[in-house]
Amino acid sequence: MSDSLWWLPSLLVFAIAGAIAVVGIAALRRATARRDAATDSSLAELQRRAGGLLVRTDNRVQESEDELGFAQAQFGDVAVIDYRNAIDTARRRLREAFLLQQRLDDAEPDTVDERRRWNTQIIELCTSADAAIASEDSRFRELRSTERNAPQQLLVVQTQLAAAEERADEIRALRQGLADRFAPSALLTLDRHLDDASELLVSATGLLQAAALRMQDGGVEPVADALRSAHDEVARSSGALSAGEGAAARIAAAETAAAGLAAQLREGIAEARAVRDGHVDPAAAIALNLCVDQAGMALAEHARAERAGGVAVDPLADLDALRGAIDRLDAATSAARGQQDRLEHARVALGGALVAARSHIAAARDCIAERRSVVGAPARTRLAEAERQLMLAEQESDPVDALDIARRAVRLADDAEALAHYDAELRGH
Structure with missing residues (x-):
């Protein structure tokens, strides 16, 4: 090279x-x-x-x-x-x-x-x-694999059925009293639970009658299945009746809470006007004016319902409208309100927010329970978190933080209910 x-x-x-x-x-x-x-x-x-x-x-x-x-x-x-x-x-x-x-x-x-x-x-x-x-x-x-106690089991379920039917009659009477005072829309959830309970009780009655006939005829093996199915129907009806009682209680609680929120909203309007009149920021004044007008409309609608004596009124919708107006008014005035005033305002608002959170969580829980065979983990997770947030709000000593947590619980409960509906629609239920 x-x-x-x-x-x-x-x-x-x-x-x-x-x-x-x-x-x-x-x-x-x-x-x-x-x-x-x-x-x-x-x-x-x-x-x-x-x-x-x-x-x-x-x-x-x-x-x-x-x-x-x-x-x-x-x-x-x-x-x-x-x-x-x-x-x-x-x-x-x-x-x-x-x-x-x-x-x-x-x-x-x-x-x-x-x-x-x-x-x-x-x-x-x-x-x-x-x-x-x-x-x-x-x-x-x-x-339960043995049928030796079939007569006693039959008596147990018959007793449970009779108690559930008596309870259903009491709730129907309660429902009639509410129907004389409130709009049909306020009773939709209660009616749905009562209808579900009635269907289940009719089914349980038929199953028990069939079981009694089989026992008379000497048939043993099929009786356990019939008794079990009858018990399940009665147990499910009890759940529907409990949900119905809860719905009725929420109507009464909403009516009471709405009266308190209306008084709070009137005070909030007066305070917001005072803040607005003494505020140097025109943009803040405009925002306060808008919230004051919206709050005034919510109060006017509530007053109309009071003059009507509750007839054709949905207290749950009334409560949501008042709560929404208070929330908007609070958000618009919080920047100009001192810390002590914010604490006092939050203490008053917290009661209504907790009632609303419990109502929305109960609605989401009922929705998931009715569709639990098709509802997935996301809806259940949000409901569990909403319940946890409500518990935190009830335990929180700072009313401002508690109010924020309660509002978060409402949003999570609404998300849980929406996801449950979506799962049911997705699976054709």
């Missing part, structure tokens, strides 16, 4: 080294991409499993609570002590799982490790909750 080509071997060495480096980097990138894809796939599967377990475990706990009532009536209080404790344990673990799901659903970004860890914890909690009640469920199913 001539002296002029002394550099050629070095060039070949560097070229080979560069090619190896390029190939190595490309291989590393492909391996990294494969690992990332595998991580995304495994995390998605973990999340799907956790969400499915949340739904199944929530339904399992609800079913076990229904089972507890039948077991208590059939075998006595002492026999169900362990069963009740197992359900309480499962419910606590389920609440922890819903709290973790809420962390995953909130707006704050989570790392991959956090999402994996929290989903794993949800799966563990749900599995543990299910295991806590599985053995008790199995034990009572075995107790």
Whole structure:
């Protein structure tokens, strides 16, 4: 090789080294991409499993609570002590799982490790909750496997049915009194629960009659299924009747709360006008003027309802209208109000906000319960978080913070109800 080509071997060495480096980097990138894809796939599967377990475990706990009532009536209080404790344990673990799901659903970004860890914890909690009640469920199913106590079981369910029918008659009488005072729209939820209860009681009556006939004919095996189905119908009717009583109570509570909010709103208007007249910022004055006008319209509508004696009035809608007007007025004047004034104002507003939160949470809970076979984890998670926020609001010593938390509970409950409706529509229910 001539002296002029002394550099050629070095060039070949560097070229080979560069090619190896390029190939190595490309291989590393492909391996990294494969690992990332595998991580995304495994995390998605973990999340799907956790969400499915949340739904199944929530339904399992609800079913076990229904089972507890039948077991208590059939075998006595002492026999169900362990069963009740197992359900309480499962419910606590389920609440922890819903709290973790809420962390995953909130707006704050989570790392991959956090999402994996929290989903794993949800799966563990749900599995543990299910295991806590599985053995008790199995034990009572075995107790009922024999038909020797069929006559006694029939008597138990007949007694439960009679009590439920008497309770339904009382609620119908209560409903008639409300119908004389309020608009039909205020009674829609109550009517729906009463209709559901009536259908279930009719079904339970037919099942018990069929069971009695089979027992007279000497048929044994089918009786247990009929009695069980009859009990389930009576238990579901009791749930519908309780929901109906709750709806009636919310109407009365809304009427009382609306009167208090109207008085608060009148004071708020006067205060807002005083703030507006002494405010140097024209933009703030314009905003206050708008809120004062809106509040005045809400008060006028409330006054019209009072003059009508409650007839053709929906107190729940009236309460929401007044609460909305107060919220807007409060937001418009808070910047110009001193801290002590804000505290006093929040203390007064908090009562109405808590009533509204309880009402919206109850509506969402009823909506999910009626559709629990199709409602997924997001709706249930938001309901659980709304209930937690309401509990925090009730315990919060700072009225300003408590008011904000109560309003957050209302928004979460509304989200839960909307998601439940969406799940039902998606699945054709």
